[in-house]
Amino acid sequence: MGYARITAVGLVGVMGHLVTVEAHVDRGQARVVLSGLPDAVLGQARDRVRSALVNSGFQWPDQRIAINLLPASLPKHGSSFDLAIALALLVASGQLPPPLIEGLVPVGELGLDGKIRPVRGVLPSLMAARDSPMRAAVVAPGNLREAALVSGLAVHGAVGLRELVAGLAGGAGLLAVPEPDPEIEDFTPDLADVVGQDQAKRALEIAAAGSHNLMLLGPPGVGKTMLAERLPPLLPRLDDSAAMEVTAIHSIAGRFEQRAGLVRRAPFQAPHHSASMPALIGGGSGMPRPGALSLAHRGVLFLDELPEFRRDVIDALRQPLESGEININRSAAVVRFPARVLLMLAANPCPCAAAKPNDCECTAVARGRYRSKLRGPLMDRVDLQVRLAPVGRSALFGDEPTQEDSRTVAGRVLRAREAAAARWSRAGYGRLPNSEIxxxxxxxxxxxxxxxxxxxxxxxxxxxxxxxxxxxxxxxxxxxxxxxxxxxxxxxxxxxxxxxxxxxxxx
Ligand SMILES: [Zn+2]
Structure with missing residues (x-):
């Protein structure tokens, strides 16, 4: 007979919420009852935890087991509660002394072999734990770097359940956080690689300086994508709070990069026009994931070949672009993801995409229909428009002066941003870019x-x-x-x- 409770974290959108995991082991017919609104994946936790315990050399209590996750009203998804359930069971069945788990937040999935596996959303989970009385966290080795970004919590890693219990008892088994790679300022891909297209480059610089939305029109091969990819390195690096916010979104999407660590550079997302609604806007089954729109938060969302995108997708983008966030309605809760992006659009001048206007084979009707698609709700949000022509021979063969590199342009952009932020801040509007005044x-x-x-x-x-x-x-x-x-x-x-x-x- 025994009872234990341990704190874990559940995610709704980018917000972590503390969840209490209770385990009660009692005499009676051997069976397991899981309660607290578990979804299908959580139901499988029982089988994973049982195998993990047994394969790590612990005993599965052959008694009546009740596991309860509180608050019941909070939607819970995925496998990140495995580790908390296992530890609670070990305490409730007398295999682990209660003081060893005090103040500890476990976040991880268990393999059948007892190994601790990485999960999505460790950063936002631990940010929620940091603002609670919890003092330490334990995660899979693959989540250690991410967990260590949260200050104010002692962070440990463990390869498996056996190692974790040994480490908590004071023996070897806990892993320390690896030293982070030094941050390097990176301005690639570089504007200097783009030959000619001076007006487009100028537009990129202005767009970056004031966070203005931008549209490029031109036939295939003039370098629209090349130019788009060179916009994010011109944007100022993300400050601490923006970096945490963006990294949390990438973490929930399963896109956290161990080596890169905190996302400091403005993100770039270029979804294909055939991308599904959840891939673009966010959503999907089970735990909702952020789409390209939110992955581009505080960076650039590039929609190439705009007229090829489905009308309903374009319409779905309109409201979040206005409000800077996307709300996904679920039966259990409304999930919010941030979505403040610099929008960059590109299109061919006409459906046949002729290199020169004289080669166009489109009928007037086809061209009209195409143009009407360009005059949609997204175009209303465009500040700057540039029409691109194929690069002339003199530019291609280097007869023009050397191109400015991105580091130089980014320096000007940063000074411009600072000037604007200081001016609007003095006026009482906040440190905003010009586009938001x-x-x-x-x-x-x-x-x-x-x-x-x-x-x-x-x-x-x-x-x-x-x-x-x-x-x-x-x-x-x-x-x-x-x-x-x-x-x-x-x-x-x-x-x-x-x-x-x-x-x-x-x-
Ligand atoms: Zn044409």
């Missing part, structure tokens, strides 16, 4: 720009070439251009360049 604010004093500066944009607005929203976007881009140049306020030339980039030589 409302048009209404920028149209009022003290930010309102004189007519002599905004003349071009005014004229475009009056003539109907710019919508009211488009006008606001031009002003925001103008501020980013001024920030890049180290100017206090946008000048006439900045607004002119912003207008040209907004209109994209008229799509």
């Amino acid at each position: 409302s048009g209404a604010r920028l149209r009022k004093d003290p930010w309102r720009l004189p007519r002599s500066v905004v003349g071009v944009a005014d004229w475009m607005l009056d003539s109907g070439r710019l919508s009211a929203r488009g006008y606001d976007r031009v002003i925001r881009i103008g501020w980013s251009i001024a920030d890049l140049a180290g100017r206090e306020r946008p000048e006439e030339g900045d607004i002119a360049e912003a207008t040209e980039l907004r209109l994209g030589n008229a799509v």
